[in-house]
Amino acid sequence: MKKALVVLLVLFLALSLFARGTEETGSTKAGSGNPFEDYIELIMYSSGSSGKDTEKVMTKFNEKLKERYNTTINVTCLGWDNYRNQYQLILTTGEPADLMYVNPNLYSLYAADGAFKDVTDLFRKYMPTVHSYFTEGQLAQVKVDGKLFMIPSYESNFAQNGIFYRLDLARKYGLEEITSIESFEKYADVIAANESNLRVIDGNPEQTMFQLFKANYGFESIAGSNTSIIMVKNYDDIHNIIAYPFTDEYVEWAHKMKDWAGNRYWSSNALSSTMDPWSSIQVGTSAITQANADGAKNMMGYMATKLPESECAYWSFANLTGYSYVNPVTENGYAIPTSSPNAERALRILEIIKTDQELFDLWMNGIEGLHFSLTEEGNIIKPAVGVDPSTVNNHSMSGAQYAMRVKNLMRNDAGVWDGYDELVAWLSSIAVLNKFGSVSIDYSDVQAELAAVNQVVQQYGYPINIGIVNNVDAAIDEYRKQLKAAGIDRLLDSVSQQMEAYYARNGIS
Template identity: 25%
Template sequence: MLKKHKKMMLLTLAASLSVTSLVACSSKSTDSGSSATPNSTASAAPASAGPKPELKSLQVWQQEDYNTYPVAKFLEEKTGYKVKYDMMPQDKPTDKLNILIASGEPYDAITTNGTADFKALYADYAKKGALTDLGPLIDKYGPNIKAAIDPNALEAAKVDGKLYAIPTKTLPSAGESLYIRQDWLDKVGMKAPTTLDELVAVLKAFKEKDPGGNGDKNIPLTIRGEAMFINNIVGAFGISTFWNDVNGKLTPRVLDPAYKDYVTFAADLFKQGLLDKEFAANKDATAKEKFTSGRAGMIMLHWADVPVIADALAKNIPTAKANFIPALKGKDGKAGLTAPSGFDRITFIPKASKHPEDAIKWMNAKLEKETFKTMAIGEENKHYTFKDGAYTPIQPIFTDERNRANNFLMGTDDTNYPTYWQARVRKDMRLFDAWNFMNTIQPANTRIKDPLGFAPYLPEFTKNFQQLNTMVGDYTTKLIFGAEPLSGLDAFIAKFKSSGGDVSFKEVNDWYATVKK
């Protein structure tokens, strides 16, 4: 993974140099790309004069063709803009994006994922002068953008004080937790665990009483290999996310005193045979097969996977039943289910765009309240029904015509979209019940958001995060597996700090000191 990361950084560097050369040598292109600023001569002309130009948009990868998807036709009718959609490849999208930016491909809007690698590229492009400053354009042509999008999200999307992208916020829903065979619990005469001690007792009962009749193939708990921080369990130690507040400072897990307690607990599960002895080699599909085949009694699972897992389990074992367990409490009462925070998507306009004003007008038109709602979930009594404050999809047309609507978003109606969005989890009531249990029934304080979700671009943190994350993950796996002694933790911490941990800690907390209340 580290080699892959280094390769990506080299590609990013090479492309960044190309971007720098492009911006420096193509002043005519740069000037035309920024002609929408209020002080420019071009912006003084009425933007509505003449027919609207066809826009060119680059999107994230999806299975269907954007151009023929029903949402595209709807948006063309409502906004008046015809758009030619391209999409990035599923594999190595950052490489493709670097090439397109460096070559000056005249896209009018580019939407990427909001993950750390794309945020880093976005900030780099902005610093190199390859993107259009959207502030003046939004002031002039974006009243819906200003009204709909959370001001905190807009602020977090700025680079060096200027806004170069429209952020689409991620929804802070808890995703993964521990999914357990209820029929196994019934057979051993126990209830779903609510504490770490109860969890251990249940897993011991699964091992010793073998309710699945698997003999020596019995697995009390299985996880995928890269999930060494087991969601729900890790929350009981107060380290749900990579960075957590410790005495007023954002602190990486490995520097948190609770880290040692967590790895000791997880290693003990492994030693007792309660955690899958093959977990380090498990792919996601491997762990799921062990659960759906009836060999494992518990798995770390995302609620979005419940229908598929439930169908496979029912096919293999018709009498099987399974549910998510509550957020487990640790010895000090801590509990937590990791919830994302920050950007799901970011949309920017490259300087090479031929129509920056129209691109902003198009995005603004998409955020008109009724247009946005219809784009996101369709028409009432055609795509959904509305009753008692809940949006329920009408199938199969909702899935056929709105399942990919989220990929057309360029900012959301942040007040209403979280409610509209719930139509998606009502496509299958098993899906809704799983999501609802984790995000409504469980106490609100158990959903722990990433505290860095809305942090601005932090160059040292961004540069070092992937490497540090990989280091900690690999080391944690070795500790749990027994391949490294816990006595070596101090030496590892020293290596972590010297590999970018110290400078990242300072940068993160310099920012954190300005925002914490």
């Protein structure tokens, strides 16, 4: 009898250990000790577009990842024009997805409504090295109701955007560099009047003009959103929360946009364009695009490859505001949808890529010897030395790369733009506290209003924002009427209350 009891006890303990092993490792087979024993294809979704060579790069990347960790990653870039709607569809239908790029706007929209997994404990458990990069204060910026739903990128970028433009075209017509909106208008007028093979902005100019609008009047985005119509009126008046379409400044700007559209700065069909200015300037059909300081540095490299005969320059919108600030850690990151069956594997693989220089370089820069070479100092040359630039296509995965950034693995460009260090030094010298970027807005009580307002913005606001309406004042009247009907007042009240609570909680004044 005693022997039987001992046997039963041993069996019970064995079963308990089996169950615990299965619970802790998820898809890993119990007792194997290998978290990568089962092959898994991770599904990732990202904003933005992919480059022509990205499939080639990812094939090589996945070969290495599968060989070492029995995992591959299937990345789908959803474009720039409609990715928000596709995100909503993926997250609301429960379509299986393991990783999704998120920016502050997307994070605020979905973190509080159960769309993403709580990774508060999982981040530390499965990504210990990357977790150690962040202070508790930084991670507190990302938390919603005390919980973490994002793996943030690890970088320090200045938030301000600016105009990246073809300086050689300015020189061609005897113009100086762009230093103001007035000098921008002179540049644009000359290009529109004299250059038949390109536009001032080829593609959809809405985001570029929206960023210029905000900087011109000192409006500040909340939670780092580049799209929300609810903003802080200015940096020094933080309690003045507004819906900008109801301001006099918006009316003034809308008339300017009507003039610029009439001067043919962009196509009358620009809203439906399948090209974006970022891509268009690289193929010589656009004179300008929008970029922050980091993006301008990257674009200098692209233009040196794609249009080596061109000369480019950059005008930061910090010249208009008089200050700059660093983006919060919520700027870019990955979230794991609740529909993911592979949360543990996804986090383990992120830890590996973000700490392995070879895999990181492949993901971020492409294939060494083709897309890039490295100097003795470890700086990057694009394309690779000895490779004809005309034979090399771009590797890009937009948000999927932004979220992967780790500043200690990022490569510096080898001598592409001497002005970058000077620009960053200037932005650092005028840097102020980022009062608005790290807040996470909970829209769960106003989801219906938010969806309705966003629809109105797209239908009525975007055409006004780029001046393709017949009567500006009548269009704004109708826009405001539709926003009221959609629930803008309730949405504004909700955001305002949360901002006041955020200010009080963090001692911001």
